[in-house]
Amino acid sequence: MKLPRRNFLKLSAAAVGAVSVGGAVTLTSRAKAAPAWYTKEVKQVFSICENCFWRCGIKASVVGNRVYKVDGYKENPKSRGMLCPRGQGAPAQTYDPDRLKKPLIRIEGSQRGDGRYREATWEEALDYIAKKMLDLKEQYGPESIAFFGHGTGDGWFVDFLPAAWGSPNAAKPSVSLCTAPREVAAQYTFGRAIGGHEPIDWPNTKYIVLIGHHIGEDTHNTQLQEFSEARKNGAKVVVVDPRFSTAAAKADRWLPIKPGTDTALLLAWIHVLISEKLYDQDYVEKYTVGMEQLVAHIRPYTPEWAEQQTEISAEVIRQVAREMARYRPKAVVPPTRHTVWYGNDTQRMRASYILNVLLGNYGREGGFYIAMPPYLEKYPTPPLPLEPAAGGCSGPAAADKEPEGYKPRADKGKFLAKSTAIQELIEPMISGQPYPIKGLFAYGINLFHAIPNVPRTKEALKKLELYVAIDVLPQEHVMWADVILPEATYLERYDDLVAVSHKTPFVQLRMPAHEPLFDCKPGWWIAKELGKRIGLEQFFPWQNIEEYLDTRLQSVGLDLETMKSMGTMVQNGKPWLTDWEKENRLPFGTLSGKIELYSEALAKAGFDPLPKYEAPQPVPEGFYRLLYGRSPVHTFARTQNNPVLMEMEPSNSVWLNAGEAARLGFKPGDYAYLINQDGVREGPVRVKITQRIRKDAVYITHGFGHKAKGMTLANGRGASDSYLQTRYTLDRISGGAGLRNNFVKLEKAPPPKLKSVTQLIKERRA
Amino acid sequence: MARLGMLIDLSACVGCAACAVACKMENQVPAGASRLWIREREVGTFPDLAVEFRPEQCNHCENPPCVPVCPTGASYQTEDGLVKVDSAKCIACGACVAACPYNARFINKNGYADKCTFCSHRLAKGQQPACVETCPTYARVFGDLDDPNSEIAKALKAAKRFDVLRPDQGTRPKVIYLNAPSKKGLTQEVSNS
Numbered sequence: 001m002k003l004p005r006r007n008f009l010k011l012s013a014a015a016v017g018a019v020s021v022g023g024a025v026t027l028t029s030r031a032k033a034a035p036a037w038y039t040k041e042v043k044q045v046f047s048i049c050e051n052c053f054w055r056c057g058i059k060a061s062v063v064g065n066r067v068y069k070v071d072g073y074k075e076n077p078k079s080r081g082m083l084c085p086r087g088q089g090a091p092a093q094t095y096d097p098d099r100l101k102k103p104l105i106r107i108e109g110s111q112r113g114d115g116r117y118r119e120a121t122w123e124e125a126l127d128y129i130a131k132k133m134l135d136l137k138e139q140y141g142p143e144s145i146a147f148f149g150h151g152t153g154d155g156w157f158v159d160f161l162p163a164a165w166g167s168p169n170a171a172k173p174s175v176s177l178c179t180a181p182r183e184v185a186a187q188y189t190f191g192r193a194i195g196g197h198e199p200i201d202w203p204n205t206k207y208i209v210l211i212g213h214h215i216g217e218d219t220h221n222t223q224l225q226e227f228s229e230a231r232k233n234g235a236k237v238v239v240v241d242p243r244f245s246t247a248a249a250k251a252d253r254w255l256p257i258k259p260g261t262d263t264a265l266l267l268a269w270i271h272v273l274i275s276e277k278l279y280d281q282d283y284v285e286k287y288t289v290g291m292e293q294l295v296a297h298i299r300p301y302t303p304e305w306a307e308q309q310t311e312i313s314a315e316v317i318r319q320v321a322r323e324m325a326r327y328r329p330k331a332v333v334p335p336t337r338h339t340v341w342y343g344n345d346t347q348r349m350r351a352s353y354i355l356n357v358l359l360g361n362y363g364r365e366g367g368f369y370i371a372m373p374p375y376l377e378k379y380p381t382p383p384l385p386l387e388p389a390a391g392g393c394s395g396p397a398a399a400d401k402e403p404e405g406y407k408p409r410a411d412k413g414k415f416l417a418k419s420t421a422i423q424e425l426i427e428p429m430i431s432g433q434p435y436p437i438k439g440l441f442a443y444g445i446n447l448f449h450a451i452p453n454v455p456r457t458k459e460a461l462k463k464l465e466l467y468v469a470i471d472v473l474p475q476e477h478v479m480w481a482d483v484i485l486p487e488a489t490y491l492e493r494y495d496d497l498v499a500v501s502h503k504t505p506f507v508q509l510r511m512p513a514h515e516p517l518f519d520c521k522p523g524w525w526i527a528k529e530l531g532k533r534i535g536l537e538q539f540f541p542w543q544n545i546e547e548y549l550d551t552r553l554q555s556v557g558l559d560l561e562t563m564k565s566m567g568t569m570v571q572n573g574k575p576w577l578t579d580w581e582k583e584n585r586l587p588f589g590t591l592s593g594k595i596e597l598y599s600e601a602l603a604k605a606g607f608d609p610l611p612k613y614e615a616p617q618p619v620p621e622g623f624y625r626l627l628y629g630r631s632p633v634h635t636f637a638r639t640q641n642n643p644v645l646m647e648m649e650p651s652n653s654v655w656l657n658a659g660e661a662a663r664l665g666f667k668p669g670d671y672a673y674l675i676n677q678d679g680v681r682e683g684p685v686r687v688k689i690t691q692r693i694r695k696d697a698v699y700i701t702h703g704f705g706h707k708a709k710g711m712t713l714a715n716g717r718g719a720s721d722s723y724l725q726t727r728y729t730l731d732r733i734s735g736g737a738g739l740r741n742n743f744v745k746l747e748k749a750p751p752p753k754l755k756s757v758t759q760l761i762k763e764r765r766a
Numbered sequence: 767m768a769r770l771g772m773l774i775d776l777s778a779c780v781g782c783a784a785c786a787v788a789c790k791m792e793n794q795v796p797a798g799a800s801r802l803w804i805r806e807r808e809v810g811t812f813p814d815l816a817v818e819f820r821p822e823q824c825n826h827c828e829n830p831p832c833v834p835v836c837p838t839g840a841s842y843q844t845e846d847g848l849v850k851v852d853s854a855k856c857i858a859c860g861a862c863v864a865a866c867p868y869n870a871r872f873i874n875k876n877g878y879a880d881k882c883t884f885c886s887h888r889l890a891k892g893q894q895p896a897c898v899e900t901c902p903t904y905a906r907v908f909g910d911l912d913d914p915n916s917e918i919a920k921a922l923k924a925a926k927r928f929d930v931l932r933p934d935q936g937t938r939p940k941v942i943y944l945n946a947p948s949k950k951g952l953t954q955e956v957s958n959s
Contacts (some may be wrong), residue, residue: 033850033852033853033883033886033887034886034887035792035793035794035887036794037794038887068791068794069791069792069896070791071899071900072900081899082784082899082900082901082902083784083788083900083902084782084784084902085782085783085784085786085787085788086787087784088784088787088788088791088900089787089790089791091791092791215780216780216781216782217780219780219782219784219902221902224780224782224902224903225902225903225904227903228778228902228903228904228905229904231777231778232778232904244808244812244813244815244817246780246781246817246819248815249780249815249816249817249819249947250777250780254813254815256812256813632780632781632782632783632784633782633783633787643797644787644790644791645787647790647797647798648783648786648787649783657812658812690808691808691810691811691812691815692808692812692815692817694812757797758797758798761797761798762797762798
């Protein structure tokens with residue numbers, strides 16, 4: 001039949017008697033053409049996404065040994081039925097022909113980095129590792145082996161195994177290369193962690209100030225959903241960034257700050273709130289200590305002074321401070337996750353928390369909620385000799401004491417915080433100081449695309465006596481290892497239960513959608529089999545993972561079979577928002593029991609008890625400050641061999657201010673090399689000529705510039721920010737590695753001679 | 767009978783491409799082809815800027831130029847207003863690909879014209895199109911434009927202004943954009959001529 005030719009533009013306002021379709025739309029039979037997989041027998045399996053560390057609950061649609069589609073599901077408080085692009089595209093990794101398929105042992109006589117391997121059985125590979133570990137333990141002690149890792153399985157390899165083995169040198173990049181400053185600052189201010197799921201009460205907030213926060217480019221699913229909700233609910237958004245980010249494109253106001261001067265802006269805002277008496281005096285009086293010292297301290301930090309530092313006008317600084325005050329306590333300055341910027345980052349985060357406290361928003365609606373952790377017992381094992389040392393993005397390590405007979409962590413004394421700093425454990429591998437580190441496990445972390453100063457890391461790897469990589473892909477650093485263990489992907493394995501502190505606390509399950517492809521094994525199996533061989537059998541008393549999970553689930557009145565049919569167990573509990581005030585239960589874990597504006601503990605440790613402003617290192621003549629961030633379709637350096645995501649974004653580009661591009665003679669479509677202050681060259685990378693960035697900085701997204709020959713899609717595309725970060729500035733409080741004191745100049749380059757991603761995908765299939 | 771359409775709120779969209787990836791996976795769209803893609807354009811000069819993140823796909827036009835040019839009747843409109851391709855009838859001549867002003871169609875390697883179907887296989891089961899379901903910014907609303915009680919009709923009624931792509935073509939698209947960031951409406955392709 002012919003469609004009535006109606007003008008729908010008019011129609012929208014007209015009341016026409018139309019057929020209402022509730023539920024399924026009736027379609028003609030010809031219209032039902034479906035993709036082939038959809039018409040087969042599709043099994044649905046609950047799991048947890050692993051394409052970033054937000055860890056959304058997913059439902060995988062499986063046909064045989066293949067997952068065709070994953071979706072979020074409504075009952076899961078992380079995904080809530082939606083997924084980001086990385087989550088949607090994640091299954092493609094499992095079917096990547098470049099995957100590691102069998103255990104590999106480096107050919108005897110070859111050098112680390114030569115990439116020459118022979119296939120081995122699991123038995124042989126694990127025996128090889130175990131023998132070396134026991135030799136190293138006898139010669140140098142258990143602390144001579146370091147354990148680095150990232151991902152859901154890092155619980156086995158960075159927390160459990162080293163603590164059972166007796167090494168405090170366990171570290172995660174998610175700490176000192178990411179969240180350490182904000183977590184340490186939160187401990188000194190609130191006596192509480194921020195935690196992996198940032199507890200911002202987005203839907204109820206009315207005024208949001210984002211400082212270097214890349215929502216939209218950083219597609220942490222729930223956060224993006226709630227940011228969108230906040231805006232739909234009418235929240236005003238201010239974005240402070242040297243770059244007109246995606247978040248800035250959604251903001252009511254963009255403040256293009258001079259890079260590295262954020263603390264000056266924060267101090268000036270605090271100054272205005274105090275000098276104009278706009279802050280929440282009742283909240284400050286009841287719940288804080290140190291206001292008197294803060295009032296005296298903040299006097300010189302006027303908006304006029306800050307204008308000189310930040311290049312944001314004093315008038316705008318005042319306006320924004322007044323607007324924040326107007327909306328308080330439903331005005332919030334949410335902490336970013338990646339906070340290791342300039343080396344004085346704990347103090348910047350302290351300034352940001354003090355500002356939030358003056359707005360009276362901590363523990364209140366529209367501000368920070370106080371998350372409740374779910375209840376879940378550990379599997380009963382004999383007590384581990386050490387406490388896990390690494391901490392994580394959910395907060396710092398619990399203890400920093402060595403029991404009798406154990407060495408302290410090798411980076412102890414370099415900074416104040418309790419958790420290890422991954423980049424500070426590299427030097428001992430070279431110098432042998434304070435004691436030798438001779439062995440290394442790398443689980444899921446990309447050593448060269450995460451830890452700054454790659455030449456130093458490579459030198460350290462050459463000095464090791466044992467280097468084991470557990471991974472899914474032949475990443476560059478993996479192909480330096482003595483033994484490579486191919487792990488099953490997130491769709492092929494069980495992992496430990498994931499317990500999330502959240503508005504409503506919950507526990508979620510990852511279970512395999514199908515058997516591992518090739519000769520790959522799940523992390524839990526590798527840890528247990530290795531444990532057996534290195535005298536740690538007593539710590540792995542469970543027969544298999546199903547028994548392990550079932551036992552843990554019984555502590556909350558569930559069993560594994562039931563959990564498999566639920567995916568997520570949401571527990572009772574609600575966030576502390578106003579209850580703590582009504583009941584007069586102060587949630588602050590500081591020494592004073594209150595929010596510490598002035599930190600006596602920092603003063604005692606020899607640090608500034610109130611945040612001071614330090615000007616950033618100046619940009620050398622002819623250089624630009626190298627800024628970096630996220631692509632919405634990629635996660636770190638983990639997704640650049642994923643065919644679906646690479647088709648969406650096959651490379652990064654370097655953002656260059658249009659005026660600078662004209663001055664340097666760059667035209668649209670041109671390529672450049674990026675050369676840093678130490679002569680390290682990256683690229684060629686396409687130049688994005690744009691109005692969206694200041695003249696004193698350039699920007700690239702993180703994760704490109706792979707140099708791994710076995711990763712056919714990733715290899716040689718774009719530029720790596722990590723390789724250009726040959727320097728870092730250690731934050732002496734948190735142990736964080738400030739990465740934004742690196743500078744680059746641009747040199748014209750020929751376009752790279754690369755086949756298109758599409759062509760490579762087709763060739764790989766053939 | 768319904769008149770199915772889609773609203774995309776550009777003030778919510780961050781251009782993350784979750785929709786594009788979901789589409790690719792759901793429909794097993796071959797490498798090198800897309801049924802749904804994102805355009806990103808900046809407007810203005812530093813520091814007075816805007817960015818338009820704009821997902822594009824088949825508009826399921828009310829007056830689709832791809833249908834009358836089809837020599838075999840493979841391209842057709844359903845009673846619900848979907849523009850579809852019957853792959854069994856299609857001879858992959860490419861006439862529809864050339865006729866579409868939105869570049870929404872491509873020739874599938876299996877020998878037929880291919881494009882967005884609004885995930886009609888999912889609709890048949892009472893599900894939303896994959897792009898709508900996954901959108902983490904709630905930018906998309908799908909439904910029956912003729913049903914005054916549908917979310918899409920209500921949203922459209924409440925909107926002060928809406929835009930479609932290439933209105934000059936007279937195609938009457940049913941993918942409708944709200945809240946274009948530029949006051950001038952949707953950004954246009956830079957003409958090569």
